[in-house]
Amino acid sequence: MTKKIWITGASSGIGRALAIKFSKEGWQVAASARRENLLNDLNKNNTNIHSFPLDVKDEKSVKNIFQNVIKKFETLDICVFATGIHDPEAEKKLSSEKIREIMETNFFGTLNCIMAVNSFFREKKSGHIAIVSSVAGYRGLPAASGYCASKAALTSLAESLYFDFKRRNVKVSLISPGFIKTPLTDKNRFPMPMIKSPEYAAEKIFIGLLKKSAFEIHFPKSFTMFVKLLKIMPNWLFFWLVGKGIKRF
Ligand SMILES: NC(=O)c1ccc[n+]([C@@H]2O[C@H](COP(=O)([O-])OP(=O)(O)OC[C@H]3O[C@@H](n4cnc5c(N)ncnc54)[C@H](OP(=O)(O)O)[C@@H]3O)[C@@H](O)[C@H]2O)c1
Structure with a gap:
């Protein structure tokens, strides 16, 4: 039977590349984001990709869209x-409004999506929820107070949900990319080590999701293993190293 996947953030960057990858592998793809025109363009070139526009901040509409996905699939x-x-530019100034906006999309928006699929997967007693976080969730980084906090919260949420859903035979995965060249990172004004293409990210995520065991899918390993070191390093060393890095750029 044809496999089916729902991807949010599918209008650009990693989500878009992932939608194309899964469709090329013969999956039926429900693609969501706000920019309907970009989703329709995807559909024009890939008949396996179907457009389900939504704003993840709107809890009610996310639930309705998921029902439409299930009606179709x-x-x-x-x-x-x-x-x-x-x-990153706005985050140079500490702004509670900005942090709230980032949390609303990155954390609560993702939570709205998880809540939409929650009872469906629990009742089915199978399924797989993958949460795209970031290595930026490992430790607090400069000029990213909202972004890092939102990703740390997502990483922690994924770990907690892993236990809750396991009891119902539903798999939870955490995706922690390093730097990937997308409109999101195009805003960064510093050199991004080992930056990779969205297609590279899609390939790694595709392989990782179809593996039986892995909880965390992180890539490129040469970069993410270094960031994992930052995670376990004592605070004084972490602050010294990152502080030195800021001075250089
Ligand atoms: N690029 C990296 O280096 C990197 C590294 C680690 C983690 N990540 C994570 O990977 C994910 C994808 O990022 P990306 O780099 O591919 O960035 P991107 O190209 O800017 O893609 C972001 C996607 O999120 C969608 N989106 C934003 N706000 C939305 C909302 N309120 N409702 C629905 N969709 C919304 C955008 O579509 P619309 O604007 O059309 O709604 C777009 O499809 C993000 O969670 C990001 O934090 C990226």
């Missing part, structure tokens, strides 16, 4: 929640 095997925003 009848079932769902995986969902990948890849919606995210980042505003």
Whole structure:
């Protein structure tokens, strides 16, 4: 039977590349984001991709859209929640409004999507929820107070949900990309080490999601393993190293 996936954040960057990858592998793809024209363009070039526009901040509409996905597909095997925003220039100034906006999209928007599929997967007693977080969730980084906090919260949420859903035979995965060249990172004004293409990210995520065991899918490993070191390093060393990095750029 044809496999089915729902991807949010599918109008650009990682989500878009992932939608194309899954469609090329013969999956039926429900693609969501706000920009309907971009989703329709995807559909024009890939008949397996179907457009389901939504704003993840609107809890009610996310639930309705998921019902429409199920009406069309009848079932769902995986969902990948890849919606995210980042505003490095605005984050240079501490603004509670900006942090709230980022949390509303990145954290609560993803939570709205998880809540929409919650009872469907629990009743089905199978399924797979993948949450796109970031290595930026490992530790607090400069000029990213909202973004890092939203990703740390998502990473922690994925870990907690892993236990809750396991009891119902529903898999939860965490996706932690390093730097990927997308409109989101195009806003960064610093050199991004080992930056990769969205197609590279899509390939890694595709392989990772179809593996039986892995909880966290992180890439490129040469970069993410280094960031994992930052995570376990004592605070004084972490602050010294990152502080030195800021001075250089
Ligand atoms: N690029 C990286 O280096 C990197 C690294 C680690 C993690 N990530 C994460 O990967 C995910 C994808 O990012 P990306 O780099 O591919 O960025 P991107 O190209 O800017 O894609 C972001 C996607 O999120 C959608 N989106 C934003 N706000 C939305 C909302 N309120 N409702 C529905 N959709 C919304 C956007 O579509 P619309 O504007 O059409 O709604 C777009 O499809 C994000 O969670 C990001 O934090 C990226």
